[in-house]
Amino acid sequence: MNRLKLNGQNYLERGAGILLPVTSLPSPYGIGSFGKEAYAFVDFLEAAGQTYWQVLPLGPTSYGDSPYQSFSAFSGNPYLIDLDLLIQQGLLTQAEVDAFDWGDDPASVDYAKLYENRFQVLHSAFLRSPCQTAPEFAVFCAENRFWLEDYSLYMAVKNYFGGKEWLAWPEDIRLRTEEAVKSYSALLKEEIAFWKFCQYEFFRQWFSLKTYANQKGIRIVGDIPIYVALDSADVWVHGDQFQLDERRRPVRVAGVPPDLFSAAGQLWGNPLYDWDYMEKDQFTWWKNRMAASAKLYDVIRIDHFIGVVNYYSIPAGDDTARNGEWMQGPGEKLLDAIENVLGDARVIAEDLGVVTPAVRGLQQKSGYPGMKLLEYAFDSDGKNGNLPCHYEKNTVVYGGTHDNETLKGFFERQNQSVLWFAHSYLNTRTNHEIPQAVIRAGYASSADLAVFQMQDFLGLDNRARMNTPSTIGGSNWRWRLTKGELTPELAQSMRLLAELYGR
Numbered sequence: 001m002n003r004l005k006l007n008g009q010n011y012l013e014r015g016a017g018i019l020l021p022v023t024s025l026p027s028p029y030g031i032g033s034f035g036k037e038a039y040a041f042v043d044f045l046e047a048a049g050q051t052y053w054q055v056l057p058l059g060p061t062s063y064g065d066s067p068y069q070s071f072s073a074f075s076g077n078p079y080l081i082d083l084d085l086l087i088q089q090g091l092l093t094q095a096e097v098d099a100f101d102w103g104d105d106p107a108s109v110d111y112a113k114l115y116e117n118r119f120q121v122l123h124s125a126f127l128r129s130p131c132q133t134a135p136e137f138a139v140f141c142a143e144n145r146f147w148l149e150d151y152s153l154y155m156a157v158k159n160y161f162g163g164k165e166w167l168a169w170p171e172d173i174r175l176r177t178e179e180a181v182k183s184y185s186a187l188l189k190e191e192i193a194f195w196k197f198c199q200y201e202f203f204r205q206w207f208s209l210k211t212y213a214n215q216k217g218i219r220i221v222g223d224i225p226i227y228v229a230l231d232s233a234d235v236w237v238h239g240d241q242f243q244l245d246e247r248r249r250p251v252r253v254a255g256v257p258p259d260l261f262s263a264a265g266q267l268w269g270n271p272l273y274d275w276d277y278m279e280k281d282q283f284t285w286w287k288n289r290m291a292a293s294a295k296l297y298d299v300i301r302i303d304h305f306i307g308v309v310n311y312y313s314i315p316a317g318d319d320t321a322r323n324g325e326w327m328q329g330p331g332e333k334l335l336d337a338i339e340n341v342l343g344d345a346r347v348i349a350e351d352l353g354v355v356t357p358a359v360r361g362l363q364q365k366s367g368y369p370g371m372k373l374l375e376y377a378f379d380s381d382g383k384n385g386n387l388p389c390h391y392e393k394n395t396v397v398y399g400g401t402h403d404n405e406t407l408k409g410f411f412e413r414q415n416q417s418v419l420w421f422a423h424s425y426l427n428t429r430t431n432h433e434i435p436q437a438v439i440r441a442g443y444a445s446s447a448d449l450a451v452f453q454m455q456d457f458l459g460l461d462n463r464a465r466m467n468t469p470s471t472i473g474g475s476n477w478r479w480r481l482t483k484g485e486l487t488p489e490l491a492q493s494m495r496l497l498a499e500l501y502g503r
Helices: 036-047 083-088 094-098 111-128 135-143 145-160 178-187 189-215 233-237 275-280 284-296 332-339 357-366 407-412 416-426 431-444 488-500
Strands: 015-019 052-054 219-225 252-256 266-271 299-303 310-315 325-328 346-349 370-373 395-398 449-453
Touching: 015 219, 015 488, 036 052, 036 189, 036 488, 052 449, 083 094, 094 111, 111 189, 135 145, 135 189, 145 178, 145 189, 145 233, 145 284, 178 189, 189 219, 219 284, 275 284, 284 299, 284 332, 332 357, 346 357, 346 370, 407 431, 416 431, 431 449, 431 488
Parallel strands: 015 052, 015 449, 052 219, 219 299, 299 346, 370 395, 395 449
Antiparallel strands: 252 266, 252 310, 310 325
């Protein structure tokens, strides 16, 4: 199973990367997309000496707008379809697109306005599209039939019932009786075709952008959550793969136990996998998922990797995570199953949290590089494993992830003990110097890959924070770049740093 060496090379080539969600790119239409600003960002990465672009999950989002709670583990977010490219195809006019209100703050995504307006525009494009008679569209539908048919029906039925979760649908279609599936498929035929059109355009635009990035020497790092949302086509269609009762309702749900940061723990609410059933099924669903991800990305970061070894199981219906218990996951059996579908794609194990010897042993045996966070490095002493002096080569170092504060925001609120240790370790004098010194320390480390949020190179405070865990709404998932922030001078300074440390 060990993939640490491929063709005699390290698992990941030494390099540097930027964490920036596609949604955070500039655009005149309320949210980042796969259009010209995405290509301009790739050009910026190349000029800045970067070799990796890490994005957040690309799936369609639901209530709360989190990319980690998606309607499907296989489909793409229609919000990311670039409208200017549809205009160039003759499917929309500029006047039509400009007639909608996309929000008045270019530095923030207004998801309410997107929800109200984006699908109206995409419907107009769909009605003019000749895709349904195009050979390329037929090939796309055939190649993705294993998920596309079910997802498109799911979305059509969801809209038919006013956006309600599938657990609130009439029983016949909720339980997917053969007669109900046939009936709704006929009734919603055009709406089903619309959702297929959205996926066709999404993947066509994404693969064009990915090809451009790869040609520029930029590898795409994609992030996949270990669990899927309860309100998803995956759970509706593949209920046998999850811990559900005979009425298809969750028996146990996911989360993490109470700790120093949360007295009640974290109740995520995702349905848990029925690992015994999955093993008997030869992990088919997971193999399909990883094969699809390996096409989307060059490197796949598995979020909450520790859940492969042991997972926290909470009784469905509980208000907190206090009554959960640790259960054994599939471990090496799952990794062996997905090994043959990854092709040339690499995997990063997000091994943050309660890392037991079993978790560490599986991560090392697989060869998947683990993660270190520099924001966690300065709160104790010189034995802290997040300090760069302790890294092994097969490691990915981050300043912080999408769930963390920006470096500036983080160090603005640390106590004197943390600041003293940071100054001593980083050889800095003023607090203002620390964030850039942290970046330099990550670049100078032996970690094969150093990834920092774009906000940190821009020196932004917590007003640019991407997400605060265990909260919904507010400023979560909203931050965006504005035009002109990525300057040639910034690219040059980043390139010099990357070259200095052999990245």
